[in-house]
Amino acid sequence: MVEKRHFYLSDEMLRESPSITAYSSPSLTRRQELADVGVPELGVEAARKAMSDWGKQASDITHLVASTSSSGCMPGADCELARLLGLRPSTKRLMLYQTGCHSGCTALRLSKDLAENNPGARVLVVCAEVCTLSLRGPSASHMGNLIGQAILGDANGALVVGCNPTAEEHAMFELVSACQETVPGTEEALVSKLREEGIVYTLDRDIPRHVSGSVEWLVELVLQEATVSVPDLNEEVFWVVHPGGRGILDRIESKLGLGEKKLAASRAVMRQYGNTRCSSVILVLEKMRRMSE
Numbered sequence: 001m002v003e004k005r006h007f008y009l010s011d012e013m014l015r016e017s018p019s020i021t022a023y024s025s026p027s028l029t030r031r032q033e034l035a036d037v038g039v040p041e042l043g044v045e046a047a048r049k050a051m052s053d054w055g056k057q058a059s060d061i062t063h064l065v066a067s068t069s070s071s072g073c074m075p076g077a078d079c080e081l082a083r084l085l086g087l088r089p090s091t092k093r094l095m096l097y098q099t100g101c102h103s104g105c106t107a108l109r110l111s112k113d114l115a116e117n118n119p120g121a122r123v124l125v126v127c128a129e130v131c132t133l134s135l136r137g138p139s140a141s142h143m144g145n146l147i148g149q150a151i152l153g154d155a156n157g158a159l160v161v162g163c164n165p166t167a168e169e170h171a172m173f174e175l176v177s178a179c180q181e182t183v184p185g186t187e188e189a190l191v192s193k194l195r196e197e198g199i200v201y202t203l204d205r206d207i208p209r210h211v212s213g214s215v216e217w218l219v220e221l222v223l224q225e226a227t228v229s230v231p232d233l234n235e236e237v238f239w240v241v242h243p244g245g246r247g248i249l250d251r252i253e254s255k256l257g258l259g260e261k262k263l264a265a266s267r268a269v270m271r272q273y274g275n276t277r278c279s280s281v282i283l284v285l286e287k288m289r290r291m292s293e
C-alpha cells in the first residue's frame with residue numbers, strides 16, 4: 001500500500017556513514033549529529049507554512065509544543081525551532097522526545113489543555129520526524145525491524161491551536177475532547193530502545209490484532225468522554241486515523257464496519273508518505289481538510 005516515501009537522509013549521507021545502513025554497528029554519534037540538524041531544519045518549514053495559513057505573526061505565538069522520536073538533546077529541537085522562527089524568548093516551550101507515533105495526538109491533547117487554561121494563548125505544535133536514529137539494514141532474526149524499515153518514512157507537520165478565534169482567524173477543526181488509554185497487556189508490543197547502534201525497535205506481529213481488539217471499546221469511551229452520541233459510525237463522522245500500517249487500517253475498518261471511503265484520508269497519507277510517526281496525524285488532518293474543500 002505504500003507507494004512512495006520521503007527521506008531526509010540522502011544517498012550521499014548514507015554512503016558517507018556505512019555504520020547507519022549496517023544492522024548493528026556503533027553509530028549513535030553520527031545519527032544524532034544528522035538529527036540535530038534535520039529535525040529543526042524540516043520542522044521549521046512545516047511551522048512556517050502553518051503560521052502563514054494562520055495569518056498572524058511569530059510574536060503572537062505564546063507556547064511551542066514540539067515532538068520527535070528522531071532525536072534527543074539539550075538545548076532541544078524546540079529551542080532551535082524557536083530561534084529559526086523568531087519566536088519571542090518568553091515563548092513557553094515543551095519538548096516531547098521519544099514518545100512514538102502517538103505523540104502527534106499527545107501534542108494535540110497538551111496544546112488543547114494549554115490553550116484552554118491560558119486566555120489568549122496561541123500554541124504552535126510542530127511534529128518532526130527524520131529516520132536518522134532508526135534506519136538500519138535487515139537481520140534475518142529480527143523481522144519486526146524489517147517491517148518498520150518497510151513502512152516508516154520522514155515527514156513534518158505543524159499547526160496552531162487556540163481558543164476563541166478572533167475575526168481574522170478561521171478555525172479548521174475543533175478539539176472537543178481528548179483522552180488517552182493504556183491497553184493492558186500490550187506493554188511489549190512496540191518497544192524502542194536507544195543503544196550504541198541507534199534506536200532499535202521491535203514491532204510485534206500482533207500489533208494489528210491488539211489495535212482491532214480494543215478499538216470498539218476505545219471509540220465508545222472517546223464518545224462518552226466527549227458526551228457525543230453517534231448512532232452510526234459511518235454517518236456524519238470523519239475519521240482521522242494514524243496510518244500505522246495497512247494491516248492496522250484494514251482491521252479497524254472491518255471491526256468497526258466502516259465504509260471503504262471512511263479511512264480514505266489515512267490511506268492516502270500511507271500511500272504517499274508511509275507511516276511518518278508523530279507527524280502522521282497532522283498529515284491526515286491536512287488531507288481531510290483538502291478533501292473536504
Ligand SMILES: CC(C)(COP(=O)(O)OP(=O)(O)OC[C@H]1O[C@@H](n2cnc3c(N)ncnc32)[C@H](O)[C@@H]1OP(=O)(O)O)[C@@H](O)C(=O)NCCC(=O)NCCSC(=O)CC(=O)O
Pocket residue numbers: 099100101102143144147190203204205206207208243244245246247248275277
Ligand atoms: C506489515 C503489513 C502491512 C504486512 O501485511 P501483509 O498482509 O502483507 O502480511 P501479513 O500481515 O500477513 O504478514 C506476512 C508475514 O509476516 C509476518 N509478520 C508481520 N508482521 C510481523 C512482525 N512485526 N514481526 C514478525 N513477523 C511479522 C506475519 O506473521 C506473516 O507471517 P506468516 O506468513 O508466517 O504467517 C501488516 O502486517 C501491518 O500493517 N502490520 C502492522 C505494522 C505495524 O506494526 N505498525 C506500527 C508501526 S509503529 C507505530 O505506528 C507507532 C510508534 O512507532 O509509536
